[in-house]
Amino acid sequence: MYINYFxxxxxCLFFTFLHFFSKRSGRxxxxxxxxIYSCYFIVSLFGPEFLYFFDKTALLICFFTLLYNVLYFFSYRMIVSYTLVSTTIHSLFFTVMAFYAKIVPLNPLILLYYRFNDLFYSTPYPIVNLFLLYLSVAALPLLNIRLIFICFFIFCFLSFAQKTFSSTKNIHQQKIKVGVVQVGLYYQLGGNTTDFFPDLLKFLRKNxxxxxxxxxxxTVYGFKNQFNKKITQKMISDLKASNAHQRHAFIFNFFGFNDINNIVSVxxxxxxxxxxxKKSLIPFVEQQWFFSDKYDNTDEYLSIRKDIVNQNINHNGINIKTYICYDVLFPETxxxxxxxxxxxxxxKLLDKNDMYNRIIKNGSILGWFAVATNSLAYINIQNHGGTVLIRKNGxxxxxxxxxxxxxxxxxIDV
Known part of the structure; x- marks a missing residue:
């Protein structure tokens, strides 16, 4: 635990140092x-295996990390000698890029925000919080020591005022019990398609x-191929016969559903x-991109239906927002x-070493920061175990x- 903190x-210290270094160094x-920073970023968050396991996933992560950091710091180097206005525009550009261009914000200060969120000032708008994180460090080389201390005390005061105000608010939280189904772990532990739904019904009768x-x-349940379609239709038929949906709400996840060639929550x-x-498909994995192999099997790729507009779920008076994996990594406006x-x-594609659990937690922290800092609970349900619950305390x-x-x-009791 202490190693992770360090x-x-x-x-974060390395990230901050490069802002000062950019102002004075040559190209x-x-x-x-x-x-060096990009390599350390990959090793500390994913593990050294990602630097020499040259499969599609590892290559994509290494390439994107280096490209992102080069673009970030070289563009910062061009404007840092000017004014605070140009620095603000730079921070704003990378913030907006995270939402509109669906570029994962590789800002390590998000991890610091999670660890010390009680001390940070935050707004109800995730994209504004990301902008403040970028700007807070990008502006440092332009300030003298006196201004840095003034800004620090202003943020401390705002944070204290915010926490004091929020502590006086009377928040009524309606309780909800969530039954988590980690499909991949069930089959990994020896389960089979015949017993899956009967075992689930036994679990529901006990709870x-x-x-x-x-x-x-x-990828087990869905309509992408005939075998998966058959077992999915059988599960839906058994569900209706059991009437379990009359007592419990179900949020399924299907890899293709009817004529929808996409991953869906039902x-x-x-x-x-x-x-x-799913509104954001993973490049090269779920959708074809510019550098995709021309011999790729295009039947494996997914597509986003423009006529489907995602909606919140109102279940027994509780407002619930659902996301599918990659969707949650981009800050909401x-x-x-x-x-x-x-x-x-x-x-599972990221399971290459004993740092897999850390990868799951860091991914969940990024998702929580992007969409749920003001929510009463955030649940990231993993397929092969490693489900993360982040409560109101962050x-x-x-x-x-x-x-x-x-x-x-x-x-999970929420």
């Missing part, structure tokens, strides 16, 4: 510094006070049916006031995480 802190020296059952992102409760789709945020994820519930590594079905 690693995150040093990464070659800066390129060397940015390359009949569950309000909602949520599946992880998975909310099903009594006579209510709501379909949300609107106010993050959903009571419960549920993410259906599958990080901290990971490690007892839930430990349980999720062993049990494919379990209950």
């Amino acid at each position: 690693t995150d802190f040093f990464l 070659r020296t800066l390129l060397l510094g940015v390359s 009949n006070d569950i309000d909602m059952v949520v599946f992880s992102e998975n 909310y099903y409760y009594k006579d209510n049916l709501l379909i949300n789709q 609107h106010k993050s006031d959903n009571e419960l945020v549920i993410v259906q994820s599958n990080y 901290k990971i519930d490690y007892s839930v995480f430990a349980t999720s590594l062993k049990k494919p079905f379990f209950v």
Whole structure:
């Protein structure tokens, strides 16, 4: 735990140092510094294996990390000698790029924000919070020591005032029990398609006070091929025959559904049916990009349906927002006031070493920062174990995480 704290802190310190270094160094020296920083970023957050496991996923992460950091620091080098206005525009550009261009914001200060969120001033708008993180460090080389201390005390005062005000608010939180279904872990532990739904029904009978059952992102259930379609239709038929949907709400995750060639979340409760789709597809993995191999099997790629507009779920008076894996990594422009945020994820492509659990947690922290800092709870349900719950206090519930590594079905009290 202490090693992780030190690693995150040093990464943020390195990131801050490069802002000062950019102002004074030559291009070659800066390129060397940015390359070293990018390697350290990958090693500390993903593990050294990502530098020499040259599969598609590792190459994509290494290439994107280096390209992002080179673009960030070299553009910063061009404007840092000017005024605070140009620095503000630079920070604004990379903030807007995260939302509109769907570029994952590789700002390590997000990890620092998570660890010390009680001390940070934040707004209800995630994209504004990201902008403040960028600007707070980008402006440092332009300020003298006196101005730095003045800005620091202003932020401390704003943070104190915000925490004092929020502590006086009377927040009524309606309780909800969520049944977590980690599909991949079930099959990893020896389960089979014949017993899957009967085992799920046994779990629900033992925990009949569950309000909602949520599946992880998975490729087992869906309509992408005939075998998966057959077992999915059988599960839906068995569900209707059992009438379990009359007592519990279900949020399925399907890899293709009917004529929808995309990953979808399907909310099903009594006579209510709501379909949300994945809005951000992973380049080279889920969608074809400029540098994709021309011999790739295009049948494996997905597509976003323009006629499907994602909606919030209102379940028994609780406002619930759902995301699918990669979708959650980009900061929202609107106010993050959903009571419960549920993410259906599958990080299995990143499971290359013993840092996999850390990767899951860091991915969940980025998602929480991007969409749920003001929510009462944020649940990132993983396919192969490692489900993360971040409560209103902004901290990971490690007892839930430990349980999720062993049990494919379990209950979260929110």
